[in-house]
Every structure is written in C-alpha cells, then in structure tokens.
Amino acid sequence: MMNLPKVGFAIRGLGFASLLLLIGCGHDDISYNANIRPILNKNCLACHGGIKQSGGFSLLFEEDAYLPTSSGKAAIIRGDAKNSELVKRLHHEDPELRMPFDGHPLSAQEINLIEKWIDQGAKWEDHWAYRPPNSETKSPDIEDSWIQSPIDAFVLQRLVEEGLTPNQSADKASLLRRLTLDLIGLPPTLSEVKSYEDDPSDDAYEDQVDRLLASPHFGEHWGTMWLDLARYADSKGYEKDLYRSIWKYRDWVIDALNDDMPFDQFTIEQLAGDLLENPTEAQLIATAFHRNTMANDEGGTDNEEFRNYANIDRVSTTFEVWQGTTMACVQCHSHPYDPIRHEEFYQVMAFFNNTADCDIYHEAPNVFTYEPAQRQAAEGLIEWIQERVPLDIADEATLHEKRRAVLHQLDFLRKEAELFDASSPLIELTAPAQKTLFQIQDTSWVRYDQTDLTGVDHINLRYASPFGGYVEARLGSQNGSVIGTVYLPTLTDPADRNRWDRWSTISMDVSSPDGRHDLFFRFLKDKVQDSDLFRLDWFELVKDSPRWERQSSDVVQKLEQLYEVEAVPTPIMQELPSDERKPTHIFERGNWLVPGDEVTPGVPLAFGKLHAEVPTRLDLAQWLVSRENPLTARVIVNRFWEQIFGFGLVETVEDFGTQGIKPSHPQLLDWLAVTFRDSMEWSVKHLLKSMVMSSTYRQSAEVTADKLDKDPRNLLRSRGSRIRLTAEQLRDQVLAVSDLLNPKMHGPSARPPYPQGAGQFRFGDRYTPSEGDGQRRRSIYTYIKRTNPFPNRINFDGTDRTVCTSRRIRTNTPLQALALLNDPAYYAAAGQLAKFMMHEEEVDQMISTGYQKVMLRPIDQQKLAGLRTFYYDALSSEDGNKQAALTLVANAILNLDEFVNT
C-alpha cells in the first residue's frame, strides 16, 4: 500500500546545480565543469545543443561555442562578459529576447557565475568522463585501524566529511552468506559456514574469497551480468521468435570469466575475434556477442531493414557496454547534451556494416562445432574413410572443415535446403528445428549463390508432400533459364495426420553449363494447395559418375553417416570479401530508407581517435581497451562495483555523459580504473577481490536513524549492503537450500517447465521441458524466449534480453509475494525443506534447523517464537500432520525478507 511517489526525484536538475553553486561561490576560479556546465545543461542545451542550434548558437562543442552566431555577434567573448551576447540576453528586460526563452530567468547568482567565468577567460573543460583517469590518484592518507585497503581510505574520508562512522564487520555467518551470493550467486552450505567460523586464522576470510573466486560457479554468476549487456537469449525475437542456437556463446562467457581472461582480451575477442590472426573456434564463438541482435523471420519482412536495425543496435550496445554512453539519440540527430555528432553514429556503424550476416533465416555465417559424442563419431568416420580412400585433408583443419573436405572430395554434394542465400517472402522454415523449408505460395523461390554445377547431371530432392507440386531449377534469376523440372508426386493422403513426415527422394535431370551459378529453385503448386506446397529437406547435386560411386557400398554408407552427424551452429561475425563491401551512409533522421552522406569508419572525436588509416572492427576493439580511451576502465570497474555494492560509484552505470549522475567518489573511481588497467592487468578476479577484501564491503548491514538520514541509500557505504537478490539468485538459492540444485555446467539451454498456461509457443515452435533434474539447473542455463520469458524472471526484474541492459531496476510488488508463496516449484522446495526439518524431534529444533539451513545462522528467539506459534496453528488445521505443518513453516521461511536479500 505505497501511495508514494518514488520515481520522480528532481535530483539531477535541481540538486546539482544548487549544490555546485554553493561550492562555486567559495572559490575565485570558476570551473566550467563544476560551476557552469550544470547551469547550461539545465537551462540552455535543449535549444542550443545537439538537436537545435537556435540563433546559430550551440554550447555542445568547444569549437562552436565561441563562434559568431546568426546575428553576427559572438555569444561568448573570452574575457569580456559585458559585451558577450550571452550575458546581455540573460539580463535582457524584453521577455521576447531574454534567455532562457519562455523559461524562468536565471538567478542573479547563476548569472554572476557565468559572468565571472567569461571574464576569467571562459575556459572550456571537457566533461570529466572524457578526460583520462588520473594515473597519479592516490588513496587519502588517513590512519585508521578500520582501513584494510585503499578503497576503505577513500570511503572513510567521505564518511568522516559527512559525520558518519562505518559499521564493524558483519558476523561471520552473515558475511559468508553475502560473500558467497555475491561471488558465485549461490548461498554457502552449512558446513562451509561452520568451517569458516571455526577457522581462527587471520587469513580465514581471504581464504574464503580465494576459494570462491576459484569456484566454477563464479563464471555462472558473473555471466548473468554480462549476458544482460550482450542481450543473450535463445530466440531471435519479433513475431516468430524461433530458436537461435547460440548457447556456445553463453558457455564461452562463463569459461572466460572462470579463466579470468584479462578484460582487454575479453573485449577484443568478442568484438573482433574473427579478425585476429588464425582465430580459434573459441575466438569465433566469442564474436557471437554481436550476433545476439534480434532477427525477424516474420513472413514478408525486408531482410535489409532488419540487418540495419541489428547494426544500429551494435553501435548502441558497444557504446553502452564499454563507454557508458548512450548513442540512441545520435541515431537521429546530434546528441542533445553530449558532444557526439549525428554523423559519428554512422561512422561507428561503418565498423559493423560489412559483416556477412543479413537477417537470413538460418543466420549464416555460423561456426560449426561438435559436442563430444558427435565429435567422436565424426572423427571415427573420417578416419575410417581416410584409411580406405586417398584424400587430401589438411591436419590443421577444424573437424568441420575436414568433414566438408571428405564429402566434397568424394563428390558427395548434398546441401541442406534451408541454407539458401535468398528467397521470396513466402518461404518458411519449419519450426522448431528450422531444418526443412516449405512454401506458402505458388511461384515462391529460393536461391543458392555460386553453386558449382560442373559435371552435374541431376539433382536429387528430399521432400514430403500430401499435395504434390513442381520444382524448377533455374539459373541466374527466378525467371532465368530452366535447367530442369521435376514433378513431386503426392506422397500421402491430405487427411493423413503425419502427412508432413513422410519423406521421399526424387531425381530431377538437369542440363547445366559448367562452372558456378546462382541456382534458383522455383516452386509451383499442383492441382490443389492448402497452406503449404511441400517440405524440402535437402538437395544433392549429382555428377556424371561421382567419385563416391566408385567406392564400396560401405564407404557410401559411411559418407551418409558422416553427413548426418549433427554439428552445433553458432552465428558469428565475419567480414564480407573486399569485392562485396558496401558503403555506409548516414540515415537522415535515423530512417534507413533515406540515406545521406557517405561516411568512413571512425569513433566520436570527443572520445579519441583511431590511428589506422582505414580502421577495422579490430582497431575499434583495441582502441576501447587502450590507454588512450578515457572511459572503458572506469565504466567497467563501475559495473563490477555496482554488482558488489548495489549501486555504481556512478549510479547511472549506463550513462557517463553529462546527463548521468556524477560519481559519488570520483577519486576512488579513477584509482580503481587505473589500478584495474595497469597493475591488475585487467584481471576481473583481482578487481573483485580488492572490493570484497575491503572493510567497506565487510560491514554489517545495520542501519541507524542517523545513517538513514545522512546516507539514506547507502551511496556513501556507511553500512554493509542489503540487496534484493536477482531473479536468478532467488531461484538458484531456493534450489540450493532445498538440496534440489543440479550443478551440471554448460550445454544447450535447460528447459524447466513453464507455469501452467504461461508457456504459449506459436508458429510451430514447441517447448519440451527437460527431463528430471535437467529442469533444476542454475538459472543462467534456463532457456530464454524473448517474447515469452519465464514469468518469474520478469516478476523479479530480470530482462527479456531484447536490448542491452546495464541495470535492473529492483522492485517490490505483490506479484512477487504471490510467486514466492504459491509457485508450485517454490512450494515443492518448501516440501523438501520440511523433510529435512523432520529429522529433528523437538518443535523448536525442527524450526531452528530449517531456518539455519536456509539462513545459515542461528534463529533469533523472537523469530522462533513467531514461527512456533504458526507451526502449532498449522498443525491443528492440518489435523496433526507434522509434515504438512512443517511444509507451511518452510514455505514461510522461504518467504522471509532476509531470505530474498543478501
């Protein structure tokens, strides 16, 4: 029952300006950043910024601000406030001429500051975040026994200024629970707590930190944060929202985090792993980062439109993730507040505009890898064939390349029908697997580019159809010369329920010129048509006397088997060959149908410059993690800080621009950024260790009225964090404390059952829940369908992974209460916990044992009393059934506020 506004605080507009005014008045030197920029941002930039330059005057870029305006007069004359048009207009008595136009006049104090600043020479300063972090930043020189790390000195200095004292360390059990949830996303076990409590050594805590940093669950927890940024999901988005095979990327993230891959390498491999020299399969998989963009398979969509949207998303995501900069506005016009010009958005887009992906159904280009069983099978078959037939296979080739070489060298020229390069709008792939195609209209077509038809005299087609129809093979265009036609006879009665699963192979004679051609199949109906004509699984180009024909039937059989071995596709980034590269244009007002001037690859000038003459995606990636980049290290340490402490040092982790919230501890931010980049050499585990080893982190979470008053949101870290767990942590925790969690790592996404009625899958897509404990794996493995995410994922503020998300806004709602109380999966966990409690005899023992298993500390007497009374009430209403009553108590324990918080 909270009828209280909690959203609209005017902190940015009002708070800063007035606060800074006060500070500004105390000093003689006026700082543009500290004193002037806030006034201008609030009052002027809407009309004199990136969108509008009213009167030919803009305050966004230094090079514009001092120029003569439309009237011919300069708004700002350095050293001469009196004659500066800006000052005149602030004072003007005519409201038509006085600035801000149509707004409240500035206060005398504000005008005074601006005058002083101009008189002092109107020195421009770049926004703090665009200046490199100061490598000389040292932690404050304070002596205090509380200080365990440089972080503490920064924090303590600020607390002392505010008249606050930090809390002492939390009790060991609470601290280990918090630490474990923060580092690996799971609660500790009772025995882990006990062994920590029993360890009297000075290093006891550090040992726990090291143990957790080394845990394989570490990557599973931190992966979630990164996958929110990467907008990772198991489906493509939009209408059909069908399956996308991209879980290898999720596993790559988990492994990279577990291996503590240095963050610069982590960056480069994801943005440009394909451009590294001889990239490994893993480096290619890493580039799936930018293949997590949505794709639209809806019938009748324009692939080029959605390819462009994907590219626009890549620009925005790259800059949000690494630069804490929001580029969304720059898509349509120059940034209203930050110094980024419209064309610079498209300069960045030019880095992404020449990759080979094109919103096509099968998501090419893909890298194909093999799970252990399939790898073994394929290797065995290749070896077997190689022993019998002389082949030319390079040793260093990947398994997939070897497999293709074997098939190709033996003229086994089969191709999956769905791997077309283009199609008419009425071609669909059959969900959920998307491994056969069908046509929903007469005369639809598909195209296979540059198909080598040398020596081919017929084409075999694998198809299913209750209706029959015709296939024409044509060259060059859908109306090009016909090189073959075949009638596909009806295979079943249209009434046959499984009519689409009756497959047959038919042969089409072709007379084709040798060489490579764009091969078209055009599909024509027979006498009747329902909604589809026929399904096509694969086709096979058969030469006159292919090499496989001359082998024994065993070899042919093995070739068939080799062809059938299933590989895992993962969409990746891949540059187009040089002759297919396309120019990049500005989109006028963001509209891709209205191209403007051509641009070349580059980064916004305010952020720096690339040195290469024609920079590539790899140059972009390397620049992001170079010493020259002012933002990356700050933005990234801030992200990790936010995860550990609940808020970033810059609270707007997604926005380090002038509209973002200023850092609460600017020196600490710089010190961390420089340390992370230089002495820690981009090691995330070192960074996290430095945070959790601090006294700041270890504080107890107790709040006093004084602290609530002076540090209401704990932005100054006057106490330990108490943070509502994420959707993933909540589910994992409940599975863990009820001993139901299946710790299996990696692999295709797990499919827990959807709550009844919530799992509507459409367009032929199907969702089959995993079997047994396959449903109870950690939440990072849970299948994410963008248009139908798990209700509790959204309920507890997780995202649907459609766009890059830096921060999850934590809410507290009755729907969350209902979910924790009544979700059958949660209630089942309560039943498990009750069974565990049944091992005790005494009522108090049962309750305190259950509580301790969950909260890992002894129960407070008053809490025990409350639960005891409840137990007896439940017992009488359950007719003395102990287990039923205990299940209710367990359900209550799993709903406690302390359980859903760190």
Added chain:
Amino acid sequence: MSLSKEAQLRIGAFNSRRYFLRSCFGGIGAMALGGLLHGQASPSATLGTERSSILDEVPRAKRVIFLHMAGAPSQLELFDYKPVLQRYDGQACPPSLMEGKRFAFLSGVPKMMGPQAEFKQVGESGTWLSHHLPYLSQRVDDICFLKAMHTDEFNHAPAQLFMHTGSPRLGRPSMGSWMVYGLGSENENLPGFVVLTSGSDPSAGKSVWGSGFLPSLHQGVQCRAQGDPILFLNNPKSIDAAMRKRSIEAINEVNRREYEMVGDPEILSRISQYELAFRMQAEVPEVMDITQEPDYIHALYGTSPGRISFANNCLLARRLAEQGVRFIQLYDNAWDHHGAGKGNGVVDGLANACRNIDRPIAALLEDLKLRGLWEDTLIVWGGEFGRTPMMETRASGADFRGRDHHSEAFTVWLAGGAIKGGLSYGETDDLGYYGVKDRVHVHDLQATILHCMGVDHEQLTYHFQGRDFRLTDVHGHVVKDILS
C-alpha cells in the same frame, strides 16, 4: 495503527527526507501495486515532476478499454465503403500503387478487388457500415470512426509494437504501462493494467504488454479465464484462505523482528506487499468470476462462463472497469486475412471473426452506458494496420479472396464520454488506398488517448539511456476535433 499503515508512513518519512516529496494522491510513481526498492532509483531519476505537470487538462476519461483485433481487420469490408473500388474489381493494379511501396507479400501486378461486403447507412448519423456488424450498427451514433489512420509498419510484430509501445522494435513500455506509471491505479487490490487474450497471443507476443525500460511493476498482468486468474494467485491446494492469512501474518511477524534488528525500511515495504497480495487473492477471483452475472447479461454479451472467448473478455473488461482498473487491454488474434486458403479470406474468414466480436462489443458499449461507466471510459477498437485495395491470394486459381497488409490507410474507432459519437473523421481516396483528409498517425492516436486520460503526451517521459523517452517518441498531435 495497522502494520501496513505504519509501513507507509515510515517509508513516507524516509522518502520525504530524500526527495522533497509531494502529495500522495496517485501521482507519478504512485504505485498502489508495489514500489521500487528504496535503494534503487530509476535510471538517472526520471520525470522530476509531479503529476500536475504531466496533466494537460482535466481528464475526460479515467480508464481505457483497448480492443485490439490482432492480425489487422480489413477496413474495406467493415467501415471504409468504396463503391468506386468495385468498378475496378478484377482489373490490374495501376503501377503507381506499387512503385516504391513496400508490401509484405504483394508483388508483380496484383488485381484490384472491390468491397467483399454489403454496406448500408445506419444510425441517425447515417454511418456506412458493413453487413458483418449488425449489432454494432445499433451503436454507431456513439462511435467516432477514424477512417484515415496510417502507420509506419507493414509487418505484424513491428506494427503491433508500434501501436502499443510507439516503437516498432522490442524494448519500450506499452501504453498501459505508461498509463499506470503516470497515473497509478484506482484500485490498489488489482493490477492497474490487465490483459485478456482470445486466440493465440498477438504476433509480437507478450512484449506488447511489457513494461520495457519502466520498472517491471508496470507491466500488463495477464488475467486468464482458465487456471489461476493471475499467475500464482491461487494457493497450493492444501492451503485455504485462512491458513494463507495466518502464514502471511507469521511471515510478517518475523519480518517485523528483522526490521527491528536491521532497520532497513525496505522490509516494511515487503510487509505491505504481502498484505496486498493477500487482498488480491480475495479480490481478483471475485472480479474474474462471471458466473455471478445474471442471465440477461450473458444473453446480452453471448457469454458462456469457463470458456476462453472474446465475449467473456468483453464482460470481464466491464467488470474490471467497474473495479477501477486503469487500462484494460483485449487482444483477439483472428484477423490476418490473406486468402491463404479456405477460411482465411476477407469473405469467410472475416465473417467468422466478426461474428465473435460483434455482439459482445455492442453489449459492452450498452452495458457501460447502463452502469454509468460510459462517461469516464475510453474504448478503442482497431488493428495494427489496414489491408490493401488489391487482392491477394496464395492459391492461384482458387478463389480465396484476401488482402495484404497496408500501412497507408485503416480504420480505428473510439467511443466513450470523451468522444464525439456518430462522427466519421478522415477520408481515404476512392480506392481506399491513401488517406486524403484528416489523416491520423499512430502517434496521434496515442497522443489523443493520453490526452483523454488527462495526460500531456509530451510530458509523460522516462529518462533512460541518456534521453527522455515518451510513448509518442518525438511525434504526435492530439486530434481535438473528435473530442466531445
């Protein structure tokens, strides 16, 4: 003093120290149903405004019932009568109607197709209406038809997102979320934004009622006719209401103790959320239970309890409106009539779809009037785009007459106290291809709906990723001519 009252006061005191708090009357961010965790500001704050600054004038409506015909019904068979088009029936489409245009499926030279329905003038207003909608013909004088609607999108999912979130791509809040975010809810025991579907989910899935970048508590809550009326609303079988009440008391008692020990005010908020959850458990099933309605009401709507139907959803919409739900969104997914086969054309397919909605919609309008809800309810009916004056058929030779997606012209209608009834606003050309007079863009419709609710669409913003976002992006004009 009850615990929740105390919690409220405590949090109020807490907040007022932090952010110069203003009145508590359901303003911006007044979230009857839950709140943001105190620790977590919205992304770089948000409006920085009070409700008064988003209001452009006295609200004309308190709630919206939005009837979305997902798939996009053909305006040419229902409202936009084009006798001239009939003269061109069967003739080749002039190249000018195809050149430079983007269609989902049409290509080459399609044929023009005249209206596949009979029209006559009905009501005192003399409104042209199709024979498919006999019940609605009784109510045309209450309705304003926007006949020159247009949109930017011609594929279902993007167009539905565009209609409901103002953007063709996923990730933005839906209209109902904006509404609850801006205006709060009138009934704290029910969600402020309720969604009811018949047929499968609309093309864009549940995203069309998602809260996008707004906090998740503003998302649309799907209410269902079968199973739990709201997900997880029902207790596990073995727990009755009395025991659930008792268990929430026990949970809250322990939480209270935790608050004494730790002092985190968010605990008080959780306590009140559990109390609220309990009240929802009592109230929601009651609202969703249409068996309580008398026979004449069932006869009026054509409802049969226990089924999932558009008719049942219309009756539920009225019940939810009575209970003060702010935004009631219905989807009926049956309207994509391409002529792909039997039952999928603008003849038979459309006739079937109309049969399912005609009586219940007329009943809803009548019922709202009878109950005095008419004056402050805004009813919106429409699809995500229109359909082409050209014929589409997927089976050459067979006569399954369909029409392709059309972004340039379609009809949406509005009704309710805020709206001038009996008005046809906007005109299309003789072929029904382009709007030629008083065109209304989707963003204009959104601006107008917000305006009826008293909200200035330019002021209802949320700061996210460095800019202030709004439902209408940087567009939208209120169509004042249609307001009563």
